[in-house]
Amino acid sequence: MMDILGVAPPAFMQDEDILLFADTVDKFYRKYATPEHCVKWREQGQVDRGLWEQAARDGLLCASMPPEYGGGGGDYRHETILSTAAIRLGAEGFAVTLHNNIVAPYILAYGTEEQKAHWLPRMASGEMIAAIAMTEPGTGSDLAAVTTSARREGNDYVINGAKTFISNGQLANLICVVAKTDPAAGARGISLLMVETDRAEGFRRGRNLDKVGCEAQDTSELFFDDVRVPTTNLLGLVEGQGFRQLSAELAKERLTIAWQAVAAMERALEETIPYVKERQVFGQKLIEFQNTQFKLAECKTTAVIAKVFCNHCMGLLLDGKLDADTAAMAKYWATEAQGKVIDECVQLFGGYGYMNEYPIARLYRDARISRIFGGTNEIMKMLIARSL
Numbered sequence: 001m002m003d004i005l006g007v008a009p010p011a012f013m014q015d016e017d018i019l020l021f022a023d024t025v026d027k028f029y030r031k032y033a034t035p036e037h038c039v040k041w042r043e044q045g046q047v048d049r050g051l052w053e054q055a056a057r058d059g060l061l062c063a064s065m066p067p068e069y070g071g072g073g074g075d076y077r078h079e080t081i082l083s084t085a086a087i088r089l090g091a092e093g094f095a096v097t098l099h100n101n102i103v104a105p106y107i108l109a110y111g112t113e114e115q116k117a118h119w120l121p122r123m124a125s126g127e128m129i130a131a132i133a134m135t136e137p138g139t140g141s142d143l144a145a146v147t148t149s150a151r152r153e154g155n156d157y158v159i160n161g162a163k164t165f166i167s168n169g170q171l172a173n174l175i176c177v178v179a180k181t182d183p184a185a186g187a188r189g190i191s192l193l194m195v196e197t198d199r200a201e202g203f204r205r206g207r208n209l210d211k212v213g214c215e216a217q218d219t220s221e222l223f224f225d226d227v228r229v230p231t232t233n234l235l236g237l238v239e240g241q242g243f244r245q246l247s248a249e250l251a252k253e254r255l256t257i258a259w260q261a262v263a264a265m266e267r268a269l270e271e272t273i274p275y276v277k278e279r280q281v282f283g284q285k286l287i288e289f290q291n292t293q294f295k296l297a298e299c300k301t302t303a304v305i306a307k308v309f310c311n312h313c314m315g316l317l318l319d320g321k322l323d324a325d326t327a328a329m330a331k332y333w334a335t336e337a338q339g340k341v342i343d344e345c346v347q348l349f350g351g352y353g354y355m356n357e358y359p360i361a362r363l364y365r366d367a368r369i370s371r372i373f374g375g376t377n378e379i380m381k382m383l384i385a386r387s388l
Helices: 016-032 034-043 049-057 076-088 096-110 113-124 184-191 242-278 290-318 324-354 357-373 375-383
Strands: 130-133 147-153 156-167 174-180 190-198 203-208 217-232
Touching: 016 049, 016 076, 034 217, 049 203, 076 096, 076 242, 076 290, 096 113, 096 130, 096 174, 096 190, 096 242, 113 174, 130 156, 147 174, 156 174, 174 184, 174 242, 184 190, 190 242, 242 290, 242 324, 242 357, 290 324, 324 357, 324 375
Parallel strands: 130 174
Antiparallel strands: 147 156, 156 217, 174 190, 203 217
């Protein structure tokens, strides 16, 4: 089926199970993430835990994890459908991508058999909602500079430090913490420790941070004051592997951000094109002005380029060939395009585009973070430049 951009799905997105999954996802959001639900979640600053529980019942949590760990047995295509549909249908506060497509793959790729069997089924059932705690108040994108420490004492690690801007921070009860197990070793001293918050004395959640956009997505400060976790919670059971583990998954994560940017552009055009066909100015419909036609032509072209490139990158990923440089290009290009396209759409709405009751205003606010998280676009340019 063609979308508003006129880009036909590639062959790998037309498998029967992919189409059935897309239908399930669409029905899930339309039934359990209605516009009324989404307004409520934005007002309260987070989605209800019940949405996660329903997603588990519908088989959407850990959709790409193997069935032996409670997952759906799917792959990256299923996760892309799930994350882009959330944006297309206005449920962007549901950070299932972080749970499904970031934390779960870390556990699957680097966890021991016991760790996979312990955490993944509980993530698939909705018993555990996952988050990853990387960013600190003074580090930003410089992961090698994290100061959160994990000191070994007998059969425990003792974690001390503070994290900020942590998505799912208010709801998560399984947190992958980036910490230094060897502070003197720089990046080689970083490890990933899984913290089950219900058992973690000394763990505290700070504020649900007041953001420019993404109001329904809980984003928090987290504090670790002598938090003890067993040594068996070290992901992979080998110290100093955290930086390598994080880096290996970044290409997929950055392509996911690019896909979300594409979905946001599609949603913006779906809102804007009907509006300009109805809105009258100076006795003419907006669409009849050449300026409107030129601006929308530019927007559509920009969005199509981004989507075609993301389809290309997904094909590479499915073949195991997506490299860090190409993923950085996708993230950089698509998120820059997202900002430009949505800004033009707001302009076509005029004053109404600045009103929160219009979805285009929310898309405008939400777009700004895309150029920052997952590695800033300046970092993406540095990565691309190294390949020259």
